[in-house]
Amino acid sequence: MFIIIWIACTGGQVLITMFGSLVFQVNAKGLDGPQWGIAFLVGTSSFIVNIILKSVPDWLTPKIGDDRVFNARYPKWATKLEIDDEAVADEEKDK
Numbered sequence: 001m002f003i004i005i006w007i008a009c010t011g012g013q014v015l016i017t018m019f020g021s022l023v024f025q026v027n028a029k030g031l032d033g034p035q036w037g038i039a040f041l042v043g044t045s046s047f048i049v050n051i052i053l054k055s056v057p058d059w060l061t062p063k064i065g066d067d068r069v070f071n072a073r074y075p076k077w078a079t080k081l082e083i084d085d086e087a088v089a090d091e092e093k094d095k
Helices: 002-019 033-054 068-073 080-094
Strands: none
Touching: none
């Protein structure tokens, strides 16, 4: 389903840029080769940024919210407060 939606979005964007002319304020004759190249490079730049972000280890990034999976996987990086909170929660479950 994702691939079908992705193809439909891509096709719609191509149709808009090639045949949208004044309605969508693009070039009346559609994009030429260099313009398509620039659009492609700008679009693929998000992949490069994503690769860089994915290569940063989790323990180096700021913590937002509760991450019990991370704390269980990397206990030495979990703070003492988080470990104590988990121990209290486990004790309350046992009661």
